[in-house]
Amino acid sequence: MFNRFRSTPATAMAALLGCALMTTAAPAAAKEKPKKEETKKGGMSASKTFSPAVKKMMDATAAKDAAALQAALTEGQSTATTPEDKYLLANYQLQLGILNKDQTLQAQGLDTMIDSGLTPSESVGVYNFFSGNFAYGAKNYAKAIQRLEAAKAAGSTEASLSAMLMDSYINAGQVDQGWAIAKAAIEADRAAGKRPSEELFVRPAQAFQKAKRTNDMLEALTMRVQDYPAPATWRNLLYIMLQQAGADKDMNLDVLRLMRATDSMTDRPEYAEYSALAIEAGYPGEVVAVVKQGQAKGVIPKSDTHFSGILSSQEPRAATDAAAVTADAGKPATLNNPKAARATGDALVGNGQAAQAIPLYEAALKASGGSDPLVLYRLGVAQALAGQNDAALASFAKVQGPRQRLAQLWTIHVKTKGAPAAAPATGG
Numbered sequence: 515m516f517n518r519f520r521s522t523p524a525t526a527m528a529a530l531l532g533c534a535l536m537t538t539a540a541p542a543a544a545k546e547k548p549k550k551e552e553t554k555k556g557g558m559s560a561s562k563t564f565s566p567a568v569k570k571m572m573d574a575t576a577a578k579d580a581a582a583l584q585a586a587l588t589e590g591q592s593t594a595t596t597p598e599d600k601y602l603l604a605n606y607q608l609q610l611g612i613l614n615k616d617q618t619l620q621a622q623g624l625d626t627m628i629d630s631g632l633t634p635s636e637s638v639g640v641y642n643f644f645s646g647n648f649a650y651g652a653k654n655y656a657k658a659i660q661r662l663e664a665a666k667a668a669g670s671t672e673a674s675l676s677a678m679l680m681d682s683y684i685n686a687g688q689v690d691q692g693w694a695i696a697k698a699a700i701e702a703d704r705a706a707g708k709r710p711s712e713e714l715f716v717r718p719a720q721a722f723q724k725a726k727r728t729n730d731m732l733e734a735l736t737m738r739v740q741d742y743p744a745p746a747t748w749r750n751l752l753y754i755m756l757q758q759a760g761a762d763k764d765m766n767l768d769v770l771r772l773m774r775a776t777d778s779m780t781d782r783p784e785y786a787e788y789s790a791l792a793i794e795a796g797y798p799g800e801v802v803a804v805v806k807q808g809q810a811k812g813v814i815p816k817s818d819t820h821f822s823g824i825l826s827s828q829e830p831r832a833a834t835d836a837a838a839v840t841a842d843a844g845k846p847a848t849l850n851n852p853k854a855a856r857a858t859g860d861a862l863v864g865n866g867q868a869a870q871a872i873p874l875y876e877a878a879l880k881a882s883g884g885s886d887p888l889v890l891y892r893l894g895v896a897q898a899l900a901g902q903n904d905a906a907l908a909s910f911a912k913v914q915g916p917r918q919r920l921a922q923l924w925t926i927h928v929k930t931k932g933a934p935a936a937a938p939a940t941g942g
Contacts, residue, residue, distance in 0.1 A: 558598040558632060567593055571606040580613040601632045621648035628661075639670035650678050658682040677713045684721045693718040693734070700737065709741050725781055728758060736922060738908065743930040749778035755919070767791045767806050768920060771895070774928055785814055792864065798831035802866030835863050843870060852881040856889055859896065868899035887915040894921060 560568045566588035572581035587606055594603045608623030610616075624645040627633055633641055646661030662679040665672070676699035683692035696714040703710040715738035722731035735751040752773045759765040770788040773779045779788070785808040792801045805821050805828075808814035814821050839861045848854045859874035875893035879886060894909035906928055913921035 521551075535740045558601060560602055561593075561596050561599050563593045563595065564590060564599040564602075568602055571602075571609075575606060575609045575613075578613060580610060580862070583610045583613065596629055597632060604630070617648055617651065621652075624648070628664075635668075639665050639668035640672075642668060643670045643675060644671045647678065650682055653685070655682045655686040659686060669907070672786075677711055677717075680714065681717050684717055689718065689721045689725060689727075690804075692721065692729070696734075699735075700741075704741075712738065712742060715741075728754075732758075732919060734910055736919065738922070740926050743776075743926065745776060745778040745780070748776040749773065749780060751923070752776070762916075763791055763794065764908055765916065768891075768895075768917065770875060772920060772923060772927070774807070775899070775924075779808070780813065781817075782808070782813055789821070793824070793828065797861060797864040798828040798835050799861070799866070801828045802832045803864070803866060829888060831866075835861065839865065840867075840870075843874060847852060849874065849877040850881075852878040852886075855881075856892065859892060863892070863896050863899065867897040869902075871896045872900060872902070877910065885912075887913050887917060891917040891921055894924060903928050 536940045567586055570586035570689070571583060571590065573887055574580075578791055587603065587610060590599075590606075592602050594600050604623045604626035606623075608620050608627070609713055611619030611621075611623055617791065624641050628638075628641050628645055642661045642665035646658045646665060649655075649657040649661055659679065659682045662675060662682060665675060665678065676695055680692045680695040683689070683695060696718050700710040700714050715734050719731050719734040719738070721928065722728070722734060732751070735754070739747050739751055752769055755769050756766060759769060766787070770779070770784065770791065773784065774788070779785060785804060788804050789801050792798075792804065802825060805814065805824055808821070809816060816822075839858055842848045842854070843859050843862060848858050855874040855878040859871035859878070862868070862871035862874070872893065875896055879889045879893060882889060890909055891913045894913065897903075897906035897909060910921040910925045910928075
């Protein structure tokens with residue numbers, strides 16, 4: 515039962531691997547109708563021998579006559595002698611590339627203009643961005659990095675710049691630099707009240723997964739779920755955490771409980787594992803609640819004999835156990851015994867009585883000097899389930915050790931459940 519659930523990593527990573535970057539279109543500025551003043555743009559002027567060819571280029575571009583522009587460019591090749599001439603020649607090479615939808619020609623024109631050092635300051639950002647864009651599309655990531663970094667330094671505000679620069683670093687094998695770019699862009703979007711592009715989380719996570727850097731991958735996916743707290747996104751992350759938990763049954767149960775809280779249990783094997791672990795741990799009330807939830811959601815058919823058998827054996831135990839747990843919860847002997855207090859609190863939470871579990875966890879925590887990470891974690895969960903959000907956040911903030919990431923995820927869940935989504939960013 516457990517192995518079948520854990521042996522299909524492709525299922526867990528399907529959504530993670532489904533996001534791809536797209537290159538953008540030709541530069542918008544270059545699509546505008548060229549003006550006669552372009553011959554003197556930025557203080558540049560054509561030489562006397564080159565001026566006739568420039569006039570023909572301008573007229574051909576205005577008329578969108580690619581053949582005439584090609585002829586004028588050929589003529590200009592022999593008469594362009596000054597740096598300004600060659601810059602203007604490259605500009606019209608770019609125009610021809612746009613007319614013919616030839617990105618190679620556009621890239622060549624942009625490169626010549628940029629490398630000349632004559633590009634007007636107001637155009638440096640956009641020219642470098644689109645040169646980097648073309649290099650990215652051609653998988654020349656070293657050049658893409660160079661151009662996109664220059665665009666960034668020049669103040670380019672192109673929406674897709676960060677995502678493209680990040681992906682260029684990753685594809686060039688510089689994963690940490692790519693992740694640094696992504697995190698900076700994520701924080702900038704959040705500060706502006708926008709939801710970051712999902713690419714900023716997905717591509718680094720893919721790279722970390724490939725490099726077997728699991729902790730870094732989980733960091734990226736934890737940041738992702740903060741902005742994309744949908745059940746499918748939660749499931750991707752928590753499924754991986756189940757794989758990392760290995761044979762630690764207690765940890766597995768805590769991960770599955772968060773899966774349940776985030777409504778991200780969607781397949782029968784998850785309910786099978788959850789119920790088996792809860793049976794083994796001695797929480798019949800929790801078993802019954804989980805199975806009935808799966809039936810109500812339609813994940814478990816009422817005709818499923820495996821789960822029908824579980825209900826038949828656990829429902830009578832759940833009723834008996836609930837009465838005993840309630841009685842124990844009020845006994846001084848339970849409150850004065852940290853182990854018994856925690857176990858009774860766990861049973862109450864499993865029975866859906868999170869608020870009643872809180873005093874028991876607090877008693878167990880006090881006996882430990884207030885620092886037991888497991889009790890702190892379980893206290894935070896009980897507080898969250900009871901709607902005591904501020905108290906839950908304070909408890910989770912103190913959790914150290916193996917459940918620290920789970921505490922971080924519960925913190926995100928508490929903060930994001932029911933909260934309106936931020937406006938989506940238009941790019942990375």
